[in-house]
Amino acid sequence: MEPVKFNFEYENKLRAGFIGCGAHAFRNVYPTFDYAPVDLVAVCDLSEERAEIYRNRFGAEKVYTDYREMIKKEDLQAIFVVLNFDKNGHPLYPKILPDILEAGIPVWVEKPIAYTANEVEALIELEEKTGQQVLVSNKRYFYPSFVSAKQILDTPAFGDSVSITGRYPLTLSPFQEKLGERTDLHWFLDICHPMSGIHYLMGDVKEMCFVEHQPSGDVQTLFTFKSGAIGSMHLPSTQAETSPLERFEVIGNKQNIVIDNAMRLSYYKGSKGSGEYGKAPSYIGDDPSNGPVHWEPEFSLGQLYNKNLFLQGMVQSVNHFANAILNERKIEKATLKDSLHLTKIFEAYKNNKAGKWIEI
Template sequence: MEPVKFNYEYSRKIRVGFIGCGAHAFRNVYPTFDYAPVDLVAVCDLNQERADIYKKRFGAEKAYTDYKEMLKREDLDAVFVVLNFDRNGHPLYPKIVPDILKAGIPAWIEKPVAYTAKEAEDLVELEEKTGQFVLVSNKRYFYPSFEKAKLILESDPFGKPVSVSGRYPLTLSPFQEELGKRTNLHWFLDICHPMSGIHYLMGEVKEMCFIEHQPSGNVQTLLSFKSGAVGNLELPSTQADTSPFERYEIIGNKQNVLIDNGMRLSYYKGSKGSGEYGKAPSYIGDDPTDGPVHWEPEFSLGQIYNKNLFLQGMVQSVNHFSNAVLNGRKIERATLKDSLHLTKIFEAYKNNRSGKWITIE
């Protein structure tokens, strides 16, 4: 995890431009600069009034309505891009990011990166050609709960992860025979949320098979990983609003890790009390220090880890990117290649009928 300082404590900062002045950026991205080595030079939005508001609110020097003009006029070390979808529900990043990379500037962008794997592949090729890099902010690569779970998974006592079970509410629209694909998948683009977490912990998917219930759009998916591990992902669109939103459990060698609601981390290890069947006097292990461990945030203290910007890994994502730019190195997580893999999984749902095994190339 990158060390955290307040913005004013950094002796060196990167000069950045920001494309997009929307509500999501206002809540979740601009405020992260308070904890990152970032000097906000310019903001850009199609709406001049909104750009001026964000310029004043977040301390930028300039406000633009044309991002190409901003790239041309300003001396920038990096660009942040947070945009909505087009009228078809497709991400706009494939239309904007190439201009940034061709200008010789690395980019931090929101997810999802693209609607098609071809678009994502083109960005990966351009990234390699220009020598720049793009971080796609799939947050679960930076959640504290996922980061610590990964450390446990990589420890010798846990052993090699052999299976995973996940749950995240999404709706899959019906397959349209006349088109040979599914449409109206704007919200289903959020498959990158659960799959980025599973990808971070388990590695790349080799094959998958899903079945669906219509008209609810509920889905059950079996996963086979390149590592040899197996898993399942439940997408229950009709679950109760009051239920925990998401859940992931990874099984190793007689040990389990559970991430509940993105926040509570449980590490199950050790054994129950000794004694023959039917006569065991205690459910607590003979060595009580070798037993389950549970972590969750407390909200009584004025710690930064209680802020949503940290609980959801937004600051960590921005810091990972900013420090890479500052120190002239490439990023290690949430890369374009990671997002390409997630987009291929999205396409597997989009372009296939349920009930068959699909190879993720």
Template sequence: MNPIKFNYEYDREIKAGFIGCGAHAFRNVYPTFDYAPVDLVAVCDLNAERAEIYRKRFGAENIYTDYKEMIKQEKLDAVFVVLNFDKEGRPMYPRIVPDLLEAGLPVWMEKPAAYTADEVERMLEVEERSGQFVLVANKRYFYPTFEKAKQIIGLEGFGEPVSINGRYPLTLSPYQEDIATRTGLHWFQDICHPMSGIHYLMGEVKEMCFIEHQPSGNVQALLQFKSGGIGNLQLASTQAPTSPLERFEVIGSNQNVVIDNGMRLIYYKGSKGSGEYGKAPVYIGDDPADGPVLWEPEFSLGQVYNKNLFLQGMVQSVNYFANAVLEGKKIERSTLRDSLHLTKIFDAFKQRSGKWITIG
């Protein structure tokens, strides 16, 4: 990523509208505009009082309670959309995003994109027909640790990424034979978090098989990638809340890269000290500079890189989107088609466990 600029340092900015004035957007999306080429023109929320609070707080000019009126009245270059779930726990983006695309507006939207792959496919049809694009903010496509891990995986010395293992805390509700699916999957839609990171590092999943433990909701999933690589994902519902939330490790050719707790990157390479087995006196390599490398942020300095908005890639995703709009280019990362793949995996977890499932 290029060195960051503050909002007032940009020569060109996109004029943006924002749909949604909720707590998540307040904490994690609106503040990114301080570091991005975004001129917030208008905000929209069903609650006019809340919209007015956000207008004042984040410097917009106008408020609306109807997004169709906003895109009709304002001269916008793009729209940001951060919505809650409906009463059934399903994302509401499929109801709104097509209208924005058909109005000729590129869209930055939060994840998850939809409850079913069919809904994402319908949004894709509109995206392709409109000539616009949608960035779905699956953050691990932009985490600094994941970006650098992908860079390491691409090194000649790393070799082909052979396997990956991951751990993330999610609870899978029991399969219901009478309706041949699962219910209560509102929070399990967060499967897009670990799977977007795995997808970014390993590519698309060809097929998968999972087993579950009930009533805990713990899951072990085996993954076969289209590249030929393999992997497993442990969804550890009952892990200690005090433990690091997540961990991923990719194995190459005598090299490994580990992402621990989202912000610690460890690159294992090199060799141990020379000597035959049982007689080597030193575990440190003959060339101590050619060995494991560990990166983690310090929190003592007033830097932007140790802020959560950067550690979780939120600023990076907004900048990537805004610059694509300014340059008139389509995005290649964190796309709606990427979300289609992730939603197909979510759909697979709705099925009965213990069988291999093809991810189309």
């Protein structure tokens, strides 16, 4: 994990512009610059009044209502883009990013990146053509719980990851026979949330098959992975609002990890006390130090790790991008190619009836 400094402690910072002055950006992206090597030069929004509020609040120098004008007039080393959806519920990023990449500027962009895999493939082609880099902020590639879980999975002791189960509430709309696809999938684009976590831990999906319950929209999905592993994901759209949002478990060789509600990480290993079947006197292992380990934030100290910006990996995502650009390194995760895989998963649900195996 890359070290964190306060913004004023960095000697070298990215001169950055920001396209988008919405509520999500206000809560979750602009504040990350307090802990990243980013010098916010200009902000852009269709509303000049709103852009001026953001300029004043977050310390930018200039305000624009046309991002093309900002690109032309400012000497920018990077651009952050956080936009809403169009009237059809489709991400706007495929319409904006080409202008930025062709101007020779790398991009940090919010998810979901696109509505179709073809749109992502076009962006990948443009990224390679221009030599610029794009990071798509699928957060689970940067959650401390997922990053640490991945470290455990990569150890020889854990062995091969043979299976995963996941749970995350989403609603799948019914298949439209006349159209040959599903519609009203604006919020189902959030499949990138659970799937980015599964993808980070297990690698590419090879095939998938799902069943659905309508009209609730609840879904159960089976996966096979290119690694040979297997998995399942439950999308319980009708779960209680008060229940934990998500849970993931990976099984290895007599070991497993659990990520509960995004922040609690458990590592199960070791064995219970010895003794004949039916006569074991203790449920604690003969070597208690070789047993389960549990981590969770304690929320009592004024540590950065207790901030939601860190628990959800937002600062880590921005720092990964900023340090890669400043140091001329390759962005290693949350790439456009990662997003292409996630978009193909979305399309598998969108374009298919339930009950058949779909190659990804």
